[in-house]
Amino acid sequence: MPATGDRIEVAASPFPYALDPAHTALVVIDMQRDFVEPRGFGETLGNDLAPAATTVAALIALFREKHWPILHTRESHKADLSDCPPAKRLRACAWRDRHRQVWQGLFYATEVGDILTKRGITHLVPAGVTTEVCVQTSTREANDRGYECLLIEDATASYFPHFKAATLEMIRAHGAIVGWTTPLDALSKAVG
Amino acid sequence: MPATGDRIEVAASPFPYALDPAHTALVVIDMQRDFVEPRGFGETLGNDLAPAATTVAALIALFREKHWPILHTRESHKADLSDCPPAKRLRACAWRDRHRQVWQGLFYATEVGDILTKRGITHLVPAGVTTEVCVQTSTREANDRGYECLLIEDATASYFPHFKAATLEMIRAHGAIVGWTTPLDALSKAVG
Numbered sequence: 004m005p006a007t008g009d010r011i012e013v014a015a016s017p018f019p020y021a022l023d024p025a026h027t028a029l030v031v032i033d034m035q036r037d038f039v040e041p042r043g044f045g046e047t048l049g050n051d052l053a054p055a056a057t058t059v060a061a062l063i064a065l066f067r068e069k070h071w072p073i074l075h076t077r078e079s080h081k082a083d084l085s086d087c088p089p090a091k092r093l094r095a096c097a098w099r100d101r102h103r104q105v106w107q108g109l110f111y112a113t114e115v116g117d118i119l120t121k122r123g124i125t126h127l128v129p130a131g132v133t134t135e136v137c138v139q140t141s142t143r144e145a146n147d148r149g150y151e152c153l154l155i156e157d158a159t160a161s162y163f164p165h166f167k168a169a170t171l172e173m174i175r176a177h178g179a180i181v182g183w184t185t186p187l188d189a190l191s192k193a194v195g
Numbered sequence: 196m197p198a199t200g201d202r203i204e205v206a207a208s209p210f211p212y213a214l215d216p217a218h219t220a221l222v223v224i225d226m227q228r229d230f231v232e233p234r235g236f237g238e239t240l241g242n243d244l245a246p247a248a249t250t251v252a253a254l255i256a257l258f259r260e261k262h263w264p265i266l267h268t269r270e271s272h273k274a275d276l277s278d279c280p281p282a283k284r285l286r287a288c289a290w291r292d293r294h295r296q297v298w299q300g301l302f303y304a305t306e307v308g309d310i311l312t313k314r315g316i317t318h319l320v321p322a323g324v325t326t327e328v329c330v331q332t333s334t335r336e337a338n339d340r341g342y343e344c345l346l347i348e349d350a351t352a353s354y355f356p357h358f359k360a361a362t363l364e365m366i367r368a369h370g371a372i373v374g375w376t377t378p379l380d381a382l383s384k385a386v387g
Contacts, residue, residue: 107373108336108339110303111336111339135365136365136369136372139335143300143332143335144300144303144336146299147303165361166361166365169361169362169365170361170365173328173358177328180299180328181299181328
């Protein structure tokens with residue numbers, strides 16, 4: 004493992020990502036049973052997110068091994084929906100449990116930005132579900148706030164695979180206008 | 196024109212949009228010469244945004260006729276890039292002129308949220324360029340903040356048409372998870 008402050012070059016699209024191991028955090032978005040397990044909400048949409056769940060688990064193990072910080076989010080809601088704006092109640096009401104969130108973005112109206120600033124985090128590795136909704140919105144928020152984001156391609160999934168493909172392409176377009184993408188294997192090789 | 200507070204039903208996808216004429220603002224994003232005119236940055240990307248520019252002009256005329264508020268954003272930067280974070284300086288540095296913005300989202304670190312709150316705005320009609328970058332990021336920010344968004348399909352454009360198509364589809368997926376989309380003609384017929 005390199006000395007603190009050294010950058011690690013990770014093979015990525017659209018060009019190599021310079022990971023800063025002393026200032027990098029993993030962000031695991033909405034990897035919860037209702038989304039990824041049989042008989043959950045996810046299964047009703049006809050797609051299987053389990054392969055991504057396996058990769059997310061391996062990604063978490065990698066960060067634990069390195070003793071790099073990991074941030075988890077979870078989508079849920081109060082039983083009486085009292086925390087849910089009326090316009091959203093008709094759709095899918097959501098708030099984050101530990102890192103409470105109004106809707107799809109990780110940062111807006113949460114303490115996440117403060118937590119990351121206090122930890123000196125400048126580089127984020129997003130993963131989780133779904134790619135084009137909460138993962139995309141949160142990655143766009145992070146990019147606007149100056150974080151360098153490396154989305155792990157096989158550690159994120161959508162109920163609609165073409166949305167996942169389009170989102171990955173949009174993120175890395177125009178020379179990483181939102182961030183970089185790479186498979187877990189490339190990250191593991193670079194930091195291993 | 197209906198009395199203040201009455202809703203106007205606009206034919207839209209994935210289902211009709213309930214426009215509140217007393218609390219609706221048009222948001223025109225980045226319709227600037229460098230992006231849409233010959234010899235500008237946009238032309239170097241090989242696509243012509245002019246048809247969308249014509250529709251945006253008609254949309255602005257509609258809102259002016261109704262005396263409904265219009266918010267414009269413009270992307271630019273200081274000549275010395277002193278306002279630009281280092282990570283972004285290597286790519287395309289940007290900040291908003293009147294409604295200054297760090298990067299792609301309309302709301303983060305700007306006064307836009309306060310302006311809209313003071314005006315009592317609850318419904319936004321986004322338009323402009325480019326669909327999958329600043330328009331998408333800003334619409335996702337608006338949705339997280341509780342605004343009901345109706346993106347005008349032919350008043351937005353991308354240098355990559357398949358990104359525009361995917362973004363419109365993502366926005367209205369899952370029962371308008373981010374918002375609604377409709378052509379200008381449908382809006383004009385509903386409010387005319």
